Amino acid sequence: MFKKIILATTGSPASFGAARVAFDMAKRYGSEVTIFHVLGVPTKAFSHVVNDVRTGEEVEVDADYLAWVEEELKTTYAKQFAGAENAKIVLATGMPPREILREARSQDADLIVMGASSGDSAKYQRGYPGSTLQKVAKAARCPVLTVHRESASYWGGFSNILFGTDFSKQATSAFKFALNTARELDCDLTIFHALDISGKVLDQDQIEEQLIVARKRIRATYVPQMGDFKNFDIEVWEGAPYVEIVKLAREKQVDLIVMAHHAHELDAEKAKIGSTVEQVIVRANCPVVSVSKPDKV
Amino acid sequence: MPEGILCNKTPIKTDEQLKLVLSDSRGTKYYAEMLELEVDSDALWALIQKTMKSRTKTWFEICAHCGLCANSCFLYQVNGRIPQQVPSYKIQSTLGEIVKKKGKVTNEFMRHCMDVAWSQCTCCNRCGMYCPHGIDMGVMFGYLRGLLYSQGFVPWELKIGSGMHRVYRAQMDVTTEDWVETCEWMAEETEEEWPGLEIPVDKQNADIMYTCNAREPKHYPEDVAEAAILFHVAGENWTVPSEGWEQTSLSMFAGDWECCKDNVQNVYDAIERLNPKRATGTECGHAHRATVIEGPYWTGRPDGLPPVPYIHYVEWLAEALRTGKLKIDPAKRIKEPVTLQDSCNYVRNQGLKDVTREIISYIVEPGYFVEMSPTKEHNYCCGGGGGFNGIGMYREQRNVALRTKMDQILDTGCKLVIAPCHNCWDAIRDLEEEYEIGIRWSFLKPLIIGMLDVPEHMLPKDEE
Amino acid sequence: MYDFLTGPMLWLTFAVSFGGLLVRIVLYIKGLNQQLDRVAYRAHMGYGLKGAFNSIISFLNPVGARLWRIRPGFALMFFVFHIGIVITPIFLIAHNVMLQENLGFSLPALPTCVADILTWAAVVAGLLLTLRRVAFPEVRILTTGYDYLMMVITLAPFVTGLLARYGVGDYQFWLTAHIITGEIWLLSLPFTKLSHVVLFFMSRAQLGMDYGIKRGGMKGSSMSW
Numbered sequence: 011m012f013k014k015i016i017l018a019t020t021g022s023p024a025s026f027g028a029a030r031v032a033f034d035m036a037k038r039y040g041s042e043v044t045i046f047h048v049l050g051v052p053t054k055a056f057s058h059v060v061n062d063v064r065t066g067e068e069v070e071v072d073a074d075y076l077a078w079v080e081e082e083l084k085t086t087y088a089k090q091f092a093g094a095e096n097a098k099i100v101l102a103t104g105m106p107p108r109e110i111l112r113e114a115r116s117q118d119a120d121l122i123v124m125g126a127s128s129g130d131s132a133k134y135q136r137g138y139p140g141s142t143l144q145k146v147a148k149a150a151r152c153p154v155l156t157v158h159r160e161s162a163s164y165w166g167g168f169s170n171i172l173f174g175t176d177f178s179k180q181a182t183s184a185f186k187f188a189l190n191t192a193r194e195l196d197c198d199l200t201i202f203h204a205l206d207i208s209g210k211v212l213d214q215d216q217i218e219e220q221l222i223v224a225r226k227r228i229r230a231t232y233v234p235q236m237g238d239f240k241n242f243d244i245e246v247w248e249g250a251p252y253v254e255i256v257k258l259a260r261e262k263q264v265d266l267i268v269m270a271h272h273a274h275e276l277d278a279e280k281a282k283i284g285s286t287v288e289q290v291i292v293r294a295n296c297p298v299v300s301v302s303k304p305d306k307v
Numbered sequence: 308m309p310e311g312i313l314c315n316k317t318p319i320k321t322d323e324q325l326k327l328v329l330s331d332s333r334g335t336k337y338y339a340e341m342l343e344l345e346v347d348s349d350a351l352w353a354l355i356q357k358t359m360k361s362r363t364k365t366w367f368e369i370c371a372h373c374g375l376c377a378n379s380c381f382l383y384q385v386n387g388r389i390p391q392q393v394p395s396y397k398i399q400s401t402l403g404e405i406v407k408k409k410g411k412v413t414n415e416f417m418r419h420c421m422d423v424a425w426s427q428c429t430c431c432n433r434c435g436m437y438c439p440h441g442i443d444m445g446v447m448f449g450y451l452r453g454l455l456y457s458q459g460f461v462p463w464e465l466k467i468g469s470g471m472h473r474v475y476r477a478q479m480d481v482t483t484e485d486w487v488e489t490c491e492w493m494a495e496e497t498e499e500e501w502p503g504l505e506i507p508v509d510k511q512n513a514d515i516m517y518t519c520n521a522r523e524p525k526h527y528p529e530d531v532a533e534a535a536i537l538f539h540v541a542g543e544n545w546t547v548p549s550e551g552w553e554q555t556s557l558s559m560f561a562g563d564w565e566c567c568k569d570n571v572q573n574v575y576d577a578i579e580r581l582n583p584k585r586a587t588g589t590e591c592g593h594a595h596r597a598t599v600i601e602g603p604y605w606t607g608r609p610d611g612l613p614p615v616p617y618i619h620y621v622e623w624l625a626e627a628l629r630t631g632k633l634k635i636d637p638a639k640r641i642k643e644p645v646t647l648q649d650s651c652n653y654v655r656n657q658g659l660k661d662v663t664r665e666i667i668s669y670i671v672e673p674g675y676f677v678e679m680s681p682t683k684e685h686n687y688c689c690g691g692g693g694g695f696n697g698i699g700m701y702r703e704q705r706n707v708a709l710r711t712k713m714d715q716i717l718d719t720g721c722k723l724v725i726a727p728c729h730n731c732w733d734a735i736r737d738l739e740e741e742y743e744i745g746i747r748w749s750f751l752k753p754l755i756i757g758m759l760d761v762p763e764h765m766l767p768k769d770e771e
Numbered sequence: 772m773y774d775f776l777t778g779p780m781l782w783l784t785f786a787v788s789f790g791g792l793l794v795r796i797v798l799y800i801k802g803l804n805q806q807l808d809r810v811a812y813r814a815h816m817g818y819g820l821k822g823a824f825n826s827i828i829s830f831l832n833p834v835g836a837r838l839w840r841i842r843p844g845f846a847l848m849f850f851v852f853h854i855g856i857v858i859t860p861i862f863l864i865a866h867n868v869m870l871q872e873n874l875g876f877s878l879p880a881l882p883t884c885v886a887d888i889l890t891w892a893a894v895v896a897g898l899l900l901t902l903r904r905v906a907f908p909e910v911r912i913l914t915t916g917y918d919y920l921m922m923v924i925t926l927a928p929f930v931t932g933l934l935a936r937y938g939v940g941d942y943q944f945w946l947t948a949h950i951i952t953g954e955i956w957l958l959s960l961p962f963t964k965l966s967h968v969v970l971f972f973m974s975r976a977q978l979g980m981d982y983g984i985k986r987g988g989m990k991g992s993s994m995s996w
Contacts, residue, residue, distance in 0.1 A: 052526060053737070059699065072332040104526045115492060149496050303499075361802025365974055369967040372918050374903075374910035375838060375845065383909070390912035399913070436996060437838045439830055439849075440971055441978035600985060604809035611811025611985060658987020658994065684987075684995060685837060 011194055012041045014117055018110045018124040018146070019047055021086050025125040027163035031155065031297050032123040033090035033097070038167050039195075041120075042096040045083055046113050048106040049075075060103050076101055107145035114150055120306055121299075122146060122154045147271045147287075152306035153187050154271075155299045156291045165265040165296060172200045172264040174255045174290070177227060180270035180302050185232055187299065187307035188268040189239065197266075199242040201228055202258055208250035221246050252289035264296055271300035311340025316347070316459040318563060319470025328470065333699055334463025344459050346417055352410030354457060359406070363450065366442040367403060370395055376444065379437035381687040381711040382427055394434040394444040397423050402451040421460045424451050426701035429708070431651040431688035452562030461561055462698045468557030469566050476573050477521035477553035487549050489524040493532040502767055504539040506531070509581060510546035515623070516583035517547050518554040518574060518598065520591050520729055533752040534589065537624070540759060541632035551577030554588040555729075556597030560694030564605065571602035578614045586617040590750045592652030592728035593692070595619045600657055619653050621727055624751060625662040628669045639758035641671045644721040646679055648712075648735065649686040650728035660684060663727065666751065670758060677719040687711050689726075691734030709738040716746060724748040773943075776950045777869065784954045791961025792969045799973045808981070815984045822983015822994065823976035829996035830975060836996040845903075848896045855893025856925060859886055860953075887936070890929055897926045917964070924959050927952035 017032040019025040029045075036043045049071055050060030062069050069075060080099050084091060091097055102109045114122055124143060147154045157163050173188035175181045185201075192199040203224045207217065225246045236242060245258060259267055269287045291298045301307060310316065313328050314337045331337050376394040377383050383392040390396060401420040405412055412420075428448040435443030455461055456469075471478050481489075490506040498504045507513070517538070523530040538545045551574040558566035578586055588594055599617045603610070618626075627633040647667060653659045660683040667676050679686060690709040695701060712734065716724055726732040726748050735748045805811055812819055829835035839846040860866060864880035871877040881889070901922050904914040931952050935945035959965050967974075982994040 070332055073330060074332070108526065108528065111496075112492075358807055360804050360807055361799045362804075362808050362974075362977055364802070365799060365970050369964055369970050369974060370913075371964070371967070372904075372910065372913035372915070374907060374913055375842065377909035379838075388909065390908045393909045393912060396912050435978060436994075439836075439838065440967065441826060441830075441975040443978060443981075601809055604806055604811075607806060609805075609811070610814040611805070611809075656986050658982075658990050658992025660992065 011190060012039045012120050014044070014119045015041045015121045015123055016044045016046050016110065016114055016117065016119045018106070018122060018142075019045060019083075020125075021047060021083050027157040027160045028123050028125040028155075029087055029090060030163040031157050033087070034166055035121075035123075036096060040096075043098075044113070044117065044119075045087065045097060045099045046110060047079065047083060047099070047101050048109045049079060049101055049103050051105055052103055071103055107142045107149075110142070110146050111149055114152060119152050121152055122150055124154065124156055125158065143291075144288075147300045148302060151303045153184075153268075153299045153301045155297050157297050158291050159293075159295065162294055162296050162298075168195050168266045169197050170200075170262060170264045171197045171266045171268060172202060172255070172259050172262065173268045174202050174204070174251070174286075175228070175232075176203070176251075176270065176286075177231065178270055178272055180272040183304040183307050184268050184270040184299075184301035185235070186304070187301045189232075189236060190307060191266070191268070192241065193239055197241070199239075200245060200258070200262060200264070201232055201242060202245045202255065203228060204251035204254040205246070205248040206251050207248045217248050221248065252286045252293065255286070255290050256293045256295075259294055259296060266296055267294055267298045269298065269300055271302040309343070309345035310459075311337070311344060313337040314340035314344055314459055314466075316344075316457065318473060318566065319466065320473055322474050325467065325470045325474050328463070328467055331463070337463045337466070338700070341418065341460065342414070344414060344417075346410075346412060346414055346458055348410040348412070350410075351405070351412075351454060351458060354454060355406060355410060358450070358453075363447060366440070366447065367399070367406065369440050370399070370442055371440065373439070376434040376438050376442075379434045381431075381433070381690070382429070382708060385707060385711045392427060394428070395442075397427050398444045398447045398451070402447055402454070405451075405454065417455065417458060417460045420451065421455055421462065422701075424448055424455055425462050425465070425694060425698060426704045429651075429688045429690075429692035429695050431692055432655050433651070433685070433687065436655070436684065449559075449562065452560075453564055454562070456562035462694075462700060464697050464699060465557060465561035465694055468694075468697065469561040469563035472556065472558045472563075472570050473566050475521075476551075476570055478555050478557045479521040479525045481521045481524050481553075483549055486524050486552055489528050489531060490547060493528050493535060497532045497535060500767055501536055501539055501765065503765070504535055506535045507546045509549050511581055513546040513581065513583045514544040514585065515546075516578060516581060516586040517545055517588070518552050518577075518586065518594075519547075519589040520555045520594055521553050522729065523589065530589065530750070530752065533756055534620075536756055537627070537633065537752060540761060540765060541627045543627075543632070546581060546583065548574075548577035548581055551575075551580075554594035554598045555591060556593065557694065557697070559593065559597045559601070560697075567597060567601070568605040571598055572606050574598055574602070575606060575614050583615060585615055586613065587620055587623045588617070590620045590727040590729065590732075590752065592650035592730055594729070596652040596656055600653075619657070619659055619662075621653075621659060621663050621666060621751065624755065625665045628666060633755065634760040635669050635755070635758050636760040640669075641723070641754070641758075642675060643723060644675055644677050644719065645671055645723040645725060646677045646716065646719040646721040648679070648689060648724055648726040648728065648731045649683055650726075650731050651686070651688050651692055652728070652730075654686065655684045658684070667725075670751075670754060677721050679715045679719055687715065689728075689731035689734035691737065692730055696730060696733050696737070706737070706741050709734060709741060713738050713742055713744060717744060722746050725751060725754065727751045772947065773950075776947065776954070780954060781950075784957050788957040788960050792966065795961055795966050796969050796973060799970060803977065808977070810977075810981045810985055812980060812984070815989060818983045818988045819980035820983070822981070822988045823979035825993060826979025826982065826996065827972060827975045838996070848899050851892045852896035852900060855889045855896065856929065859889045859893065859929075862886070890933055894926060894929050894933070897922060897929075921959075921964055924952075924956050924963075925965070928956050 012035055015032055015035060017029060019029060032043055035041050050062045053059050053061055053068060059068055059070055079101060083099055100113060171188050171192050173185055188199060205220055205224060228244050267290060271287050287300050313331055319325050319328060374393060380394045386392050401423050430445040430449050432443055432445035435445060468478060487508055490508055494504060494506040517534060556567055556570055599613055603612050647663060649660060690712045691705055695705045722745060724735055724746055726735050727750055732748060732750060739746055803812060833839055833846050833850045862878055862881040863886050867877040867880045904910050928949055931945050931949035935942055935949050960968055982988055987994060
């Protein structure tokens, strides 16, 4: 299920964690890894001059420059490259999120791996609201695995998966992905729902009633789908969802969090990746996979 | 060495040659070869005799040397009002001299003409409005560019640009397959939020056919998706052609008239093939100028009109808003000072000054729209028109040229600039990058999508 | 001498001058080309003529074109100069007496003092326009000896006319000089930059048609010059 992985990277330290996870997966699960690097945003004419994504400086994309960037990336990931047989480098010019999506589509990738904050060149974001991650997560057909904190990348393989659900349509896809991954890699799966009480003062009876409803709903929705898969348990409690998810993950030593990503808000700036996922990504001590489409789960 | 390998009088006609010229970083070798390029005076003079008729001859003859054009030219104003930037001087000291000398000019002189034609004039045509004799020096510079191109004296980027148009019939290496694939991709990506949305390719007898700028499929396919969303919400029976979808013309900036003709004919062929009632293009100025305003003449249409009514995107948008096909939620209208950049290519060159303001009246809360000064057909060029944006060698001059627009924008006090033209949009982006005055800029499509009052049945159904 | 200059020579002058200008008009129109100019003159004559009319009228009206409104000083010089040199010769009483004697009809004549004022004003405006050529760098760079020659040819009949009118020195001499310079002026019209007396209308009309047909006129958008 992780045959083709695209590692979207800037080659900057912010992406090291993501790279570690991607290469580790490649070695463990025999995946093909494409190190995908967007050189920069074209500034004029036919894209031969770009604003380098890291430095913001204008550079001419010619054979020399391309060779140099490739060499740089190889040096950066020298250690990882050593063990990975199916790794290749692909360079592109354009808006990073768009080009990542384009590459994923053309390869029919199974997973996109990216660092959460890769030093977006702020200038070029202004015309196009929203961060690279938000845009990729929103539109990608395949799940997007994000490694924000360096510490989230030291697990090595997946054995304990936490699936956080809000019962949305997208959560159905996210669940399938979590279940399939758990099955394939023989992991434990925790299905969790946090009743959102942040900013509300609710009667305790009411809270408890709702917790029971949610638990029932999990049983009705997800359990029938699991068939003979038994390594799961269900947790439901109240709180601010992102805090609870991160807490539970830490407590259970979870090494992969799976959540749905959905945004009905059309204005990408206001749609904060369903802010829960975004908050979890920033805080979690393990990789977080967000799923928004049913295609590649 | 009369003809170089990269720099010569032959247009780029093959992908191989295109890649070869493109691989010459910053055109270093290309420009070095240009130093040796021979001027074929006989051919130049023959071309002038064949193509310079009473209009241009008279313009040269009756110019009263009054200098009134000086102030009309933003490049004169922004370059310290040096007399060498007076439009009349610029054209007389270049084209005028070539004509006077019957084409017997030196390589050095031709290179000087190239510098003037591409870095001291954006062909914005403003001077023509301020000449008592009606002498349009923008038109003359367009003509001069054609002469220079025929002799191989053309900036590297534009040689490649027109080469792209010759090889790919698009300003970038986007093939028919790439384009159709992009349409499918965008439809797929968008239909989730807009159930039922389609990007119909090659649909016969549609009400309207849409053409765009190759940069959209190449780098900003969202723009295609946005167009699709607005057509979808408006309930428009529309289509895009698989061939003949590219509306722009770097060849027009280069003065490669043969290529201009070929590309426009390609779009017109799509119209003949698909038989739409009307056609429209993206929010681009020069593309509209090339395909709709000048194109009919390049292709030799006797009525000077495209095969079917071919409106600018702003006209379609104004119509859709006027007739209620698109509805704006009044609560979402722009409630901050906002100004509008009038594009030379469809405002001064096709008078579309009122439709854009009509759109403004629907999308901006009354009292928040601030006109630039001067405005409408008197507005200044964005600073990057006529190919200026794209030529590396003249980047510095271009950056100076941006100051006019910067001052105009600063004078409005607005932080938001609506720029329904690719070239203007780019120039304003570069302006912000260069001078950091803290502005935002936008095409109309994303703004309008953000404030649509979408009918209930078009919203995605929540399956919760 | 006087008889020759005001007889056969004058007729010849008129014939060459007006005939020449007519030829210039015809040649101009014949040299227009739909494809090269990129204006469909024939197909949309109605729109074209409307645009041409708008274009000409805007620049004949001292407050019509934006150019004139933002440059009032220049506009004043320009109009005083042109009105003076066009109106005075046609409606001057002395010229009309000649017309009456030779052809048996005359045009309404200007009162002498008005003619005087117009002439003086034109001469002064002409001198100021010349001064501009020296004073402003953006005009100086364009100016050639030819421009000065044109001004001399144009102003000569007016200056000599004034000298004759006020009887400075030898009246006969100035009168003859006036007639000769006047004829030189008229003869220059078709052959020099002064051909703009008709080509102004042609060129303005052409650009007006361009705007009236291609550049917005057919979209119902009238050009605000």
